[in-house]
Amino acid sequence: MSAGMRFVNNLHKLSYRLALTQKIGHQNRSAHISPLLKAREVIEKTEGNVTTIEGKIVDSPRKGKILDAPGPDNLCPLCRLDLDVKYTDVKIISQFVQEDGNIVPRQISGLCFPQHRQMIHLIHKAHSAGLMQHLRPHIFPEEYSHMSDHAWKKYNVYYTEIIEE
């Protein structure tokens, strides 16, 4: 393998290191020190032939609700809390799901790679068990999504994690 290929393969690690140095991945820790975090909301209006698209700056919907987890600063929020998250804990899992049903990128959520990979599996399970029906990916046709009535997809599904004796 050439040196260039090796560099391309490690690009995701490089971007993660960059994110760490720029403190993008750990904004949750400095949320109460840094100035107020803002988000943008796109508003689309149509009046006759004229369509205006406005990017309005609003307060983050999560302002003031960030959990200040104990533990060392270099760990991700799930590692610091040391939680055993299961796919039925939809209140936690849905925080890592975007409005279009996909997972939030690691540079934003600040998860380490093992937790990120685990979260991908948890989101998939919660989607297939029909627990997050209004957060599903909308790019697929209806019969491929987990919300549809297509054939076997309307019946209940469980995963072996929640079996209790």
Added chain:
Amino acid sequence: MAHNRVIQWGAMARTWWLYDAKFQCPYRSAEKLCMYLEGRHKPLYHPLSDVGDHVVVINTRYVAMAEDLWRKQQYKHDTRYAGGKSSATAWRLHEADYTKILYKAVYSAAPKNLLRPTIMRRLHLYPEEDVPDDIIGNVSDVIRQIQVVPKPLDSYSAQEIEEFPKLFDWPEDHVIYKRKATTEKKEES
């Protein structure tokens, strides 16, 4: 003593149990239901004596299968005529009869002897919650469910989700995307 006679009535009486099959695995519940149907939970149990109880199962329509068993589990049938073999996946059998999967699961978990038909006759399966009055009137106790029924995200109120502690905040250049109104779920006929 007259009192011993009453104790014997109580011991030998057939009690009626209720079981809610909502979000329960049919195969693992069948093992538990068989214990009550055979009478294995009683101290006077003997495999040759017919001392089992009645079990009324509701919500058999909403049983939950593990992972993709709805698509992969095959149910086979043979009429013993030429070309009489057939097989159907679990979801196709479930569509035809909502009580069939739990019936077959209990049938295969029951002991393979001449008591099996009488045991199966004491199992009362209902796809929904409405049970005839002469059946539900006999019920005196409930069998505990084997799995936790999961709560979907829609069952929580918007305020409840908003006040739940968040693990990270959105970055400064994050764009809040509001999805358009999705098509309503088709109602079954």
